Amino acid sequence: MLEKRIIMHIDLDAFFASVEEREHPEYRGKPLIVGAGPIEGLKRGVVSTANYEARKFGIHSAMPISIAHKKCPEGIFIPANHELYEKVSQSIMLRLKKYADKTEQYSIDEMFLDVSDKTKNFKQAEEIAKKIKNEIKENEQLTCSIGISSNKLVAKIASDFKKPAGLTIVPQNKIQEFLDPLSPRKLIGVGPKTETRLKDMGIETIKKLRAASKEKLVDAFGVHGEEMYSMARGIDNSPVEEYTEIKSHNRNYTFQEDTKEKELLMKTLAIMASEIENELKKEKMFYKTITVRCRYSNFDTHIKSKTIKLPVSDTETMLKVAEELLDEFLKDERKIRQIGLRVSNLTNKKIEQQKLT
Known part of the structure; x- marks a missing residue:
């Protein structure tokens, strides 16, 4: 049977903690909590990731370090090494891209693959998933959980169904029964x-x-x-899209205290937009794609983008689209630690006008 869409969601298991265990085998089998240390982190430190041993004590991402320390005083508390995690993530994401024509990195440890053109049915997709799991295990010494379904929503939920190292397949006709x-x-x-x-x-x-x-x-x-x-009906028609452009201008800002205050977030975006506009004017460049990047209090990072029809260079358009994207992030109940703004898909106005005439 030929399936319409076959989407995979790959989720690296307890990623930060698993990378630390790989680099420090002495941590294995012991409760490991990645985040600020309990002394310096009492004020605002939160758990970035906890391994499965630590989770047995009720410790989870975004929990204040002070509470995590009370729950598991014998646990190993270490600061996050984001440079290392980014490097490992890039290596894994590069490996994953060869398995599909359409890919979308959802966060530092998650990726969607649209394998509709690579497979005819879920059985073939299962074989690809097994190859992915084996390759990551053999080359990176890490495990991942994979969900497969006919859309991104259900595939993501499925990847979390049998953690760690799980593989869950939910065909179209089984979605409601699964959910x-x-x-x-x-x-x-x-x-x-x-x-x-x-x-x-x-x-x-x-x-x-x-x-x-x-x-x-x-x-x-x-x-x-x-x-x-x-x-609730398992409906999600969103495509698998990668938000990468060759050339762009961007700004990032980390708040002293995590926030969900829209007014503060928009003021920050306005400052960044003004700086980006100045750079565009100097280069006489115009943008078509606006991207907002949010890092939450537990360091989980996501991006959302929108491409407009014609190239512009003004901050008004930039901020209008940025606000639309920000509103999507604010639906999440977590507070935001860092926000970024990027414009890309850059072009020269004269060249663009020649194309339009």
Whole structure:
């Protein structure tokens, strides 16, 4: 049977901690917590990643280091080595790209692959997934979990279903059966606060969420309610897209305290946009793609981009699109540690005008 879309989501297991265990074999089998040390991190330090031994003590990403230390005082606490993790990530992502024509790096330890053109069915996709798992294990000494389905949403949920080193396949005709018994928390953008509100409404499973009317969810959650209505039905038509351009201008800013305050975030983006505009004017260049990059309090990093039809150089357009992208990030309940702005897909106006005439 020829499937319409076959999407994989590869998630590296406890990535930061696993890299540290690879570099320091003496850590294996012991609770390992990656983040600021318990002394210097008491004020704002959070757990970046905990290995599976540490998770047995109830420790998880974004937990304050001070609480993690109380839960597991005998644990090994080490600072994050982001330069090393970026290097290992780049090596793995490069390996993954050869398995699909369309790829999308979702974060430092996650990637989507659209293998629709490489396979005819989920059985063939399963064989590719096994090859990927073996290659990462043999060459990087790391494990990954893979979810396979007909869209990104379900593939991502599936990759988390049998961690660590899991492989879960959810064909199109099994999506509802797979999703129904799960907690709505498994859906993208549903955090603890939304989960609590849903429980107060008597909604504790995706099946019950699916039974709720769209009007009821929109009244309670606004636009996000409409999104939950679709996600509960396993609907996600978003394409697998890689946001990379050869030439760009960008700025990043790390806040002293993690924030979700939109006014502060927009003021920061405005300053960066002004600086980028000055650079574009000096080079007499124009952009078509705007990208916002957010790093959350647990160092989980995501990017969102939008490409406009015609090249421009003004900050007004830049900020208007940036605000649209930022609003998507703010649906997540986590606070933002670092924000970045990038314009790319650059061109010279005269060349572009010749193409249009």
